[in-house]
Amino acid sequence: MTNKAAKIAKQWLDDADAILVTASNGLSISEGLNLFANDKKLKEVLGDLVDKYHLPNLLTAFVFKYPNQLDYWRMVARVVEYYGNNYEISNYMQDIKKIIGNKSYFVWTSNIDHHFALVGLTNLFEIEGNWFEGVCSNHPAEHSVHYLASKLHEIYEKDQAGTLTEADIPKCDECGAPLALNMAGEDFQINQKQVQAFQDFIQKYEDKKLVVLELGIGPRNQMIKAPSM
Numbered sequence: 132m133t134n135k136a137a138k139i140a141k142q143w144l145d146d147a148d149a150i151l152v153t154a155s156n157g158l159s160i161s162e163g164l165n166l167f168a169n170d171k172k173l174k175e176v177l178g179d180l181v182d183k184y185h186l187p188n189l190l191t192a193f194v195f196k197y198p199n200q201l202d203y204w205r206m207v208a209r210v211v212e213y214y215g216n217n218y219e220i221s222n223y224m225q226d227i228k229k230i231i232g233n234k235s236y237f238v239w240t241s242n243i244d245h246h247f248a249l250v251g252l253t254n255l256f257e258i259e260g261n262w263f264e265g266v267c268s269n270h271p272a273e274h275s276v277h278y279l280a281s282k283l284h285e286i287y288e289k290d291q292a293g294t295l296t297e298a299d300i301p302k303c304d305e306c307g308a309p310l311a312l313n314m315a316g317e318d319f320q321i322n323q324k325q326v327q328a329f330q331d332f333i334q335k336y337e338d339k340k341l342v343v344l345e346l347g348i349g350p351r352n353q354m355i356k357a358p359s360m
């Protein structure tokens with residue numbers, strides 16, 4: 132960015148009535164979370180599961196058909212412990228918070244890491260869900276969404292201690308069926324409160340000065356980039 136462009140951007144931000152932050156996986160990658168990478172961090176996070184199932188990256192780890200559910204939840208717990216429960220705010224997130232300041236804002240993201248919520252930016256629309264939430268695999272639409280942060284931490288601890296059993300697999304409070312992660316896929320339940328809040332925000336600022344920050348979104352992104360344009 133040239134000096135002149137930076138000055139204009141600063142002016143727009145100063146004059147803005149509100150800020151819409153749009154973000155996709157480029158931001159996660161900048162923060163050190165790369166779902167596509169086959170690097171040494173993959174083994175650091177997933178441990179023996181990498182060799183056991185020949186997992187090339189985190190994305191595959193989430194869609195791989197494990198022969199048993201315990202290994203699936205081991206994988207989830209290890210990932211969420213590392214990138215979720217132990218998440219520390221990055222310089223990027225600090226800068227985003229600084230830019231927003233006291234202005235009205237909304238975050239629209241396809242990132243499933245829940246990092247915006249973890250840093251307190253909770254005016255949030257997670258268009259593909261996040262990996263802290265579980266839905267009933269038998270009644271995804273009817274039974275309530277479960278917040279799994281502490282449950283996943285417990286699974287992680289038991290996994291490390293070698294005491295994890297089938298009884299620890301997260302289940303629906305209402306019917307006892309196993310939970311599925313509430314992320315893009317057939318069981319996905321979009322958060323209607325988030326959808327409504329997002330629509331309200333857009334309506335409120337449609338005729339006002341709204342600055343859109345686009346962070347780490349690819350040029351052909353149809354989910355966020357195309358509609359925001």
Ligand SMILES: [Zn+2]
Nearest residue numbers: 267274303306
């Ligand atoms: Zn259920």
